[in-house]
Amino acid sequence: MTTPRSTDLAFTPAVKSIQTRLGSRSIYEGVERRGGFQTEITQDLARFIAARDSLYLGTASADGRPYIQHRGGPKGFLKVIDERTLAFADFSGNRQYLSMGNLSENDQAFLFLMDYAQKKRMKLWGRARFVEDDPALLAAVSDPAYRATPERVLVFELEAWDANCPQHIPRLFTEDEVAERERVLRARIAELEGAQASSA
Numbered sequence: 001m002t003t004p005r006s007t008d009l010a011f012t013p014a015v016k017s018i019q020t021r022l023g024s025r026s027i028y029e030g031v032e033r034r035g036g037f038q039t040e041i042t043q044d045l046a047r048f049i050a051a052r053d054s055l056y057l058g059t060a061s062a063d064g065r066p067y068i069q070h071r072g073g074p075k076g077f078l079k080v081i082d083e084r085t086l087a088f089a090d091f092s093g094n095r096q097y098l099s100m101g102n103l104s105e106n107d108q109a110f111l112f113l114m115d116y117a118q119k120k121r122m123k124l125w126g127r128a129r130f131v132e133d134d135p136a137l138l139a140a141v142s143d144p145a146y147r148a149t150p151e152r153v154l155v156f157e158l159e160a161w162d163a164n165c166p167q168h169i170p171r172l173f174t175e176d177e178v179a180e181r182e183r184v185l186r187a188r189i190a191e192l193e194g195a196q197a198s199s200a
């Protein structure tokens with residue numbers, strides 16, 4: 001679903017005025033006329049989310065000072081709760097509690113999701129809160145097999161999302177993805193070595 005004003009979260013008056021000055025406003029008026037950014041989690045976005053093993057969480061202090069932190073977990077650690085709600089387990093860490101402090105006074109939040117292997121990125125605007133007193137929710141978003149201590153849940157209420165183009169994203173593969181490719185190659189090498197030995 002889209003709403004006509006969903007782009008206003010990103011296209012503030014300052015942004016629109018720069019788009020006008022630099023000649024791109026008409027392009028983005030077109031996006032606005034077509035309904036703006038999407039506001040619900042589609043099946044495609046849910047599939048993208050289910051494949052992620054890390055994300056970047058943006059928050060800001062009450063006076064607007066931005067902060068970004070990387071969060072990781074087992075693949076699929078970011079859960080879709082409903083078409084407008086996401087959640088993930090917050091693990092014990094260095095106890096600076098910067099994201100938590102920021103969200104306690106300013107609930108505006110941003111999730112930046114990267115797929116380096118496929119060169120895709122998603123931007124999600126929303127409101128977020130840490131939930132500390134819901135063991136059932138904590139259990140629902142935690143993986144007992146993962147080597148971390150879940151302490152609380154970050155609940156993210158989606159307001160708008162948009163995809164970016166793949167430009168300038170370095171193509172990176174995780175250790176697991178490289179290991180799988182190596183396994184296939186090693187099996188092929190063993191097969192060829194076997195064939196060579198038996199024909200010698």
Ligand SMILES: Cc1cc2nc3c(=O)[nH]c(=O)nc-3n(C[C@H](O)[C@H](O)[C@H](O)COP(=O)(O)O)c2cc1C
Nearest residue numbers: 068069070071091092093094095096097098099100
């Ligand atoms: C023992 C330990 C030490 C850590 N040290 C750091 C650190 O020096 N800098 C950092 O950015 N993250 C560090 N981390 C990871 C952060 O604690 C973790 O990313 C946490 O989610 C940060 O949340 P915050 O930035 O919202 O406070 C450490 C984690 C652990 C378990």
